[in-house]
Amino acid sequence: SAVISQKPSRDICQRGTSLTIQCQVDSQVTMMFWYRQQPGQSLTLIATANQGSEATYESGFVIDKFPISRPNLTFSTLTVSNMSPEDSSIYLCSSPQGNYGYTFGSGTRLTVV
Amino acid sequence: AQKITQTQPGMFVQEKEAVTLDCTYDTSDPSYGLFWYKQPSSGEMIFLIYQGSYDQQNATEGRYSLNFQKARKSANLVISASQLGDSAMYFCAMREIYSGGGADGLTFGKGTHLIIQP
Numbered sequence: 645s646a647v648i649s650q651k652p653s654r655d656i657c658q659r660g661t662s663l664t665i666q667c668q669v670d671s672q673v674t675m676m677f678w679y680r681q682q683p684g685q686s687l688t689l690i691a692t693a694n695q696g697s698e699a700t701y702e703s704g705f706v707i708d709k710f711p712i713s714r715p716n717l718t719f720s721t722l723t724v725s726n727m728s729p730e731d732s733s734i735y736l737c738s739s740p741q742g743n744y745g746y747t748f749g750s751g752t753r754l755t756v757v
Numbered sequence: 758a759q760k761i762t763q764t765q766p767g768m769f770v771q772e773k774e775a776v777t778l779d780c781t782y783d784t785s786d787p788s789y790g791l792f793w794y795k796q797p798s799s800g801e802m803i804f805l806i807y808q809g810s811y812d813q814q815n816a817t818e819g820r821y822s823l824n825f826q827k828a829r830k831s832a833n834l835v836i837s838a839s840q841l842g843d844s845a846m847y848f849c850a851m852r853e854i855y856s857g858g859g860a861d862g863l864t865f866g867k868g869t870h871l872i873i874q875p
Contacts, residue, residue: 677862686848687802689862734800738862746792746852746863748802 645741646671650749657727657756664723665752667737672717674740678710681734681751690735693720727756760784761849761866769872770839777824778834778869780849788854791832792863793823796846805847808832844873 649668657663667676675694679687690710691699699712713721724731737749762781770776782791793805808816808823816823824833836843847870850863 679862681800686865686867687850687863689864692862736800736802738802745804745807747804748794751800751802753800 645745646673646739646747648737648739648747648749650737650752652752653750654753655755657754659728659756661727662723662725663727663754664721665735665737666721667719667749669718669739674717676714676720677738677746678712678720678722679736679738681736683732687736690722724754727754729756732756759866760864761851763849763866763869765869766867767870767872769874772841772873772875773838776836776839776843776871778836778847778849778871780832780834780866782830782832782849782851784830784851784853786853790852790854791823791825792850792852793821793832793834794848794850795843796848796868798845802848806834839873841873841875844871846870 647670651666655663675692677692678690680690681687689702690705691701691712693699693712693714695714695717701707709725711723732755735752738746741747760783764779789810791808795803795805806816806818806821806823808825815825820837822835824835846868848868849866852861852863
């Protein structure tokens with residue numbers, strides 16, 4: 645199955661700044677998904693990123709706050725913009741694998757101070 | 758209404774015992790998939806097992822099995838002979854094939870924190 649390399653693995657950022665998270669897949673995938681996991685909570689889907697088109701955002705998430713790029717079939721970035729302490733979370737990327745599975749990156753643990 | 762419900766926030770189990778983690782789901786989509794993931798303290802998501810809505814038999818993967826009761830909309834994970842390394846968060850998740858518009862993302866439950874005691 646495919647492997648997703650995600651970086652950074654963790655970061656501590658000042659409020660008001662932005663952080664870009666990268667995910668590199670070792671094979672071509674049509675869709676990539678970005679999730680947020682707030683402390684002690686479950687995973688919530690932020691958006692779905694298809695190559696060559698605008699990302700589709702879930703309710704409660706907007707492009708200005710979480711811009712996504714998908715320049716090719718193996719790479720995607722998520723930017724967390726104008727950060728506040730409420731953005732402190734684990735952010736994970738994911739892609740479908742085969743008929744049934746979803747592979748996840750190792751996650752980015754973000755702390756905003 | 759929640760689409761995935763996990764009613765056990767935390768569980769303590771003795772090592773070597775079997776453990777059942779509960780999951781109920783809600784969907785009107787006739788075609789869906791159910792997943793279980795393990796998340797250790799490191800934060801990575803580890804795929805454990807998958808059950809399709811049309812699968813006739815319960816899924817099994819090594820020590821993991823899924824007790825799928827379609828009429829009850831239940832998809833409980835059973836871990837046999839638990840080990841200390843099984844201590845982690847466990848998430849049940851669902852993918853809806855038609856209402857999700859294709860290869861959509863997963864909807865996750867709130868998770869169960871499983872602690873295996875020696």
